[in-house]
Amino acid sequence: MSPAQPAALPLLSLVVPVYYEEECIAQFIAETGAVLASLPLRHEYVFVDDGSTDQTVAIIKEHARTNPAIRLVELSYNHGKQAAVTAGIAHAKGDYLLYMDPDLQDPPTEIPHFVTELEKGYDLVFGIRREKMDGPLNKLMSSVFWGTLDRFTGLAIPKGLAVMRIFTRRFADQFLQYPEQNRFIEGIFMHIGLKRSTLLIEQRERFAGTSKFNFSRKMNLAFDAIFDFSEKPLKAAVKFGAFLSIAASIFLVGILLAKLFLIEFQAGWPSLIGAIVLGTGIQLFFVGIVAIYIGRIYRETKRRPLFSVKEVTNGVSAPVLH
Incomplete structure (x- = not known):
């Protein structure tokens, strides 16, 4: 042996x-x-x-x-x-x-x-x-x-x-x-x-x-x-979107009450355009976050x-x- x-x-x-x-x-x-x-x-x-x-x-x-x-x-x-x-x-x-x-x-x-x-x-x-x-x-x-x-x-x-x-x-x-x-x-x-x-x-x-x-x-x-x-950016987008929806609803209710009580006011064009630009920017930002995730998925699928x-x-x- x-x-x-x-x-x-x-x-x-x-x-x-x-x-x-x-x-x-x-x-x-x-x-x-x-x-x-x-x-x-x-x-x-x-x-x-x-x-x-x-x-x-x-x-x-x-x-x-x-x-x-x-x-x-x-x-x-x-x-x-x-x-x-x-x-x-x-x-x-x-x-x-x-x-x-x-x-x-x-x-x-x-x-x-x-x-x-x-x-x-x-x-x-x-x-x-x-x-x-x-x-x-x-x-x-x-x-x-x-x-x-x-x-x-x-x-x-x-x-x-x-x-x-x-x-x-x-x-x-x-x-x-x-x-x-x-x-x-x-x-x-x-x-x-x-x-x-x-x-x-x-x-x-x-x-x-x-x-x-x-x-x-x-x-x-x-x-x-x-x-x-992490999915935190996506969750943050959802939370922020919910916050904006609630804030916009409160704002609209406030305008309606103001009209009902005959309060005289007139919004100017600058404020309207500003709100549109801000809203568009926020939408593009969060769509961009989603696009980044989709792009990364696309890269992975190529193997x-x-x-x-x-x-x-x-x-x-x-x-x-x-």
Whole structure:
């Protein structure tokens, strides 16, 4: 009888979307490599380039020539971060998957703490920043972004959420069952449920460059989340419509009583035109809300692929997700 073979060590996949990160990527690989070498785990990198035209791809490919653990998935054009993250998860093979950005604001030295927390029996561990290392304007924009989400979606996303998080293969497989085109990663993560925890981490200054996730993109993402995970805009339209109907009825009754009691008054053209314009504007606004929902339904019914892959270095392309 042959001796029992030792069980293979778990595989940790680092899922890293990149977009114009030529100033950070070499340092990111160096720092994460030093940390990963100290862990009792096998590891792989899954970089997903979202249409960069600088030296980001060239730098990753140069490292991949001497390190087979580095895989690069190049998307054929800029799909947006939500699709890039999805592509990374689809291509990752790990038993554990750790998603982080390459800017090193969430430091690689926290990776062992995430692994330890996950191995307590959780399916997902969110990183929570003790303090956001950003300027006052960025902090204000983030506050508006998360406040908008909390107010209109009811997702109960943890406060101070970092990009860095770790999850199990079971959780990743559940995530890949969500095929929607209009993607909000945090919302999908919360919707999956399973057993989750949080881990406080120390954030540091961005290593180099500037964030590509500006206020406009944040608010677009917030509106995506609202329309994907909440019916509150539609309910607000119904409530406001009911309020206007009641107010108009009271107004008409008031006019009728005024006429009955022979009160002399004459409405002018400006007030009449103003009321018509206001009413038309309100109608168009709420019809627009309904149109947004219908448009999103239209996009979903096309069932187009979530991402288009141009090339994969040190690996093969994952099945297309619809």
